[in-house]
Amino acid sequence: MLPDGMWSNGMWSIGELAERAGVTVKTVRFYSDRGLLPEAARSSGGHRRYGPDALDQIRLIRSLRALDLPVPEVGRILDRRDSADGDLEDALGGAIARQLDDLGVQLTALRWREAALQLVHDCPPAERPQRLRLIGAVSVPPSTDALARFWRRWLPVRLPARQVSAILDHAVPQPPPDPTPEQVLAFARLHAFVTADCGGGDHCQPAAHQPDEGYRPSVLYDGLVEAFALAAPDLRAGRPPRAGEALDCFVAAYARACGLRDTPGFRHRLGGQLAADPRIDHYWQLVTDISGPAEPNPGVSHDWLRAALDAELALER
Known part of the structure; x- marks a missing residue:
């Protein structure tokens, strides 16, 4: 015996299907027109007819739409389920993951x-x-593209791509997903800082970044990374700048980068050069305001090592 209301040929009309599914005829027609609910046949008068499986199809569509999945995504899930190697669980898992990312x-x-x-x-x-x-x-939500462009302008043009990528990872703060008003203000100020015109010319970059100074930037930055790592324990402990292995590594990085030896004379010249270099302390302070002081950033590390060099040179005077 056929279910109540079902036509003798085992088909439902669009109105009967809508009633059993608890939706409007307009909804069933929309799903059909979008290819989500294929009709099984047409009556002699050209009216749509649906088989019993259409009821389960509508329920599945409504469940997917209740998750706010867009109609094209629902269509892809249904197509994947109906394909020869279809796997509803995999298709649904991927769609939900994408929806979670969007949310x-x-x-x-x-x-x-x-x-x-x-x-x-x-x-x-x-x-x-x-x-x-x-x-x-x-x-x-905020983008870090302007910050990345700033660093690509600030860094030496001859740096290998791997070093540029590593520097950007450490120098560009990620916006916190649940910011405080103070972090929003710090990020906005940082954006304003990196998009402002520095005035043009070589004075916008440190001497070590300028191509006519004879530096090998990749050697310098490899050495600075090592020096910053050596200085990190002192910075985390709140110790004042001091001589030691981290400072020696810092000076040696500059010396090797320009093919010189670490001598007292070189240290004096380096101290003067670093004192005259353009500074972006404001940038690093804002980075700290955004990310917090838990881990010393490259700017803080560089300033600590500069101060250690200045302290050492002052003792020699």
Whole structure:
């Protein structure tokens, strides 16, 4: 015996299917028109007819849509299930993972907007126009592209790609997914800093970055990475700058980079050069404000080693 309301040929009309599925005829027609619910046949009058499996299909479609999966994604899942090597679990797992990624981006954007609104709400009225300009220049969720471009301009042009990539990993802070208003302000200020015009010319870069100084940048940066690692325990412990293995490694990096030996005379020249170099202390302070002081960043490490060199040279005077 056929189910109640089913036509003698085992088919349901669009209205009967909609009633049993608990949806509107318009919904069934939409699913059909989008290829999600193939009709089994047409009546002699040209009306759509559906088989019993259409009811399970609609229930599956509604479950997928309840997860806010877009219609094209639902279609891909159904196609994968119906293919010869179809695997609904794999297709569904991939779709859910993509949806979770999208939701993560949306939630991060909402949290940044909330923190930005709180930042503007809590500041004195006279400061609001400036803060609005800062925040308005940053995308939501924020992108680090401008920071990466800044470093590609700042770094020597002859650095190997592997070193550039490693430097960017350490120098470009990742925006926190759940920021405080203070972190939003710090990131906006950092964005403003890296997009400002430094004035042009060689004075925008340290001497070691300029091609006519005879440096081998890749040698310098390999040595600086080692020196920063040696200085890290002292920085974490809050010890004042001092002579030692980290400072020796730091000076040797500059010496090797320009084919010289680490001598007292070289240390004096290096101290003068570093004192005259352009500085981006503001950048590193903002990075600390965003990421926290738990791990010393390259700017903090470099300043500590410079101070250690200055202290050593002062004792010799």
